[in-house]
Amino acid sequence: MNRLAVAEKVSPQSTGRRPARAAHLTRARMAMTLSTLAAALVVIASVATAFGSVHISLLRAVADHASPDYAILIGVRIPRVLMGAAVGAVLAAAGVALQALVRNPLAEGGILGISGGGAFGAIVAMVLCSRLPGVDELVPLAAFAAALISTGAVYRLAQLEGRLEPFTLLLVGVIFNAFWGAAIMLVNSVVNFYFTHSIIFWLMGSFEAPTYREVAMVATLGCAGFIFLMWHARDMNILSLGDGEAIELGVDVDGVRRAIFIATSVMIGAAVSVSGIISFVGLIVPHVLRIAFGADHRLLLPASLLAGAAFTVAADLLARTAIAPAELPVGAITALCGGPFFIYVLRREGRRALIR
């Protein structure tokens, strides 16, 4: 009904200098954009599967299932590429939704205290249960639970008179983020010296040795959250007009905000629980795509999903190979590569494009 009309009204204003590109979100343009990004993802994932810290023969891997090549390809490399793709996709798509939710370009899982809570839960579980046999399985569960608890607390505290205020939400989130960071440093300074590595692991993120079960967990929760977000894509477009207009247009602003916040928390919690804090993906990918393709969430959400996956898989390829046989933390790579590129795009396109 009139929602569609509004969504189309939003797009041309949003991209400022390039009205031609965002004139209409046609099916054809959407299909073109998404299939190009999907093709890029497939190419990058294939390269990331072919190369790694050691050279393997794909032929031998396929022919001989007892060979180390097979063990590396099936047991290590493929789950790792899949995990990178799943986590990158989830973080980027959730970033888009959070930026729409608080109407602020700085929003992402880290800033709202979701990933910090998850990392703290993981670290505490690791320190307290370091000698239990099932610690490898227990830590992700603790991280996921802690991420949701942190989110719940932020959600409760950000409510003013029964409404979820974007500004309060952002402030409470920022404070929680700083609080978890300090709590992690506190743990770091009182525990055994040898835990330092593990703590940095959670702070910088990594896709080391994931299992297919973990990949399936992130993919399932990520897909569920993503479908939910897509269902609200038009509402996100309308939210960007401002609360007043959105209410006039019949959007249950508060209900939509709650729904988006819960969905993104589950998505980010799932990602953090297996990979630690991977920064910048949820920030850079949405912004770059917004500049390139416009701010219509019906395109921006799926485009971020694909581009986030491609970017993270590429960053992890670098993390695995740069100083092989040792590894770099992938979170450091995403921040180091993403930061300057982001600034470059920002300077080139002007600030106007960023703010709807």
Next chain:
Amino acid sequence: MKLAPVLLTLAIVTLLGGCNSYVHSARSSSGGQRIVSLAPSVTETLFALGAGDAVVGVSQYCDYPPSVRQLPRVGSFITPNIEAIAALRPTLVVGLATASDLREIRALRAMGIATLMVDDGSVAAIERSIMAIGDHIGRAGRAHELVRALRAQVEAVQLRLRDQPRRSVLMVVGHQPMVAVGRGTFLDELLTLADAANIAAASDQAWPRLSVEYIIASRPEVILDGQMGTDPSTPGSFWSKYPTIPAVQNHRVLGYPDDPTLHPGPRIGITLDQLARLIHPAAFSAGNTPERAP
């Protein structure tokens, strides 16, 4: 959280530090020396030299011998607490040249407190630090004996291993991340002395985060896994995902205790013996008793 009681205890221990020191000075028999140690290896060395009763303060990481747990804590070797140290009125502070923040050490010197910086990064450095500490506290003879005993332990292990084949070994301290014992660490030296080829030495780093791909490709015969501890019932569930690794196939994924394994200091002879037993069990079986070379 469990943090609160820990912090409270630390705070109380630090507060009581001043009072405790009088007690210690009263029963000190080491010629009125009052020594503060800033590292576990230094504390162990002081006790091994028989100067344990002169130690009036230790770092927060010091846990051996067990009696040091009752001593006042003065921070870690990275962040020594100058006030806590000064309150103990030490005649000597011994720290690590590699780790101590020189600013804090300079401040102690400015207060007129004697300081000694040693290095515990390699077997030779550990021997040198035993000698240096011994010289400094007037126990050079005891230090000589200690170094001789250490060398005898190394020789005894090497004698056992005379006819053993070199085994490729991976030694890790944890899985997430996969931090391995790498080149240039005292543990890498001990592995070499225990007739092992450390596969992590391919990296330039002392404690590399090794990729699982590389571990599978280099096919270690023995994996020493610190995260398993010494509990033999712990299933190596993490490693069972990678069955092509010879160590996994042949059930040679073994735990080791943090203490003394990860502690440099006068007990590295014991650590070497334990590592050698894990890597070459046949050399230590009952029927295999080497005769001492003439």
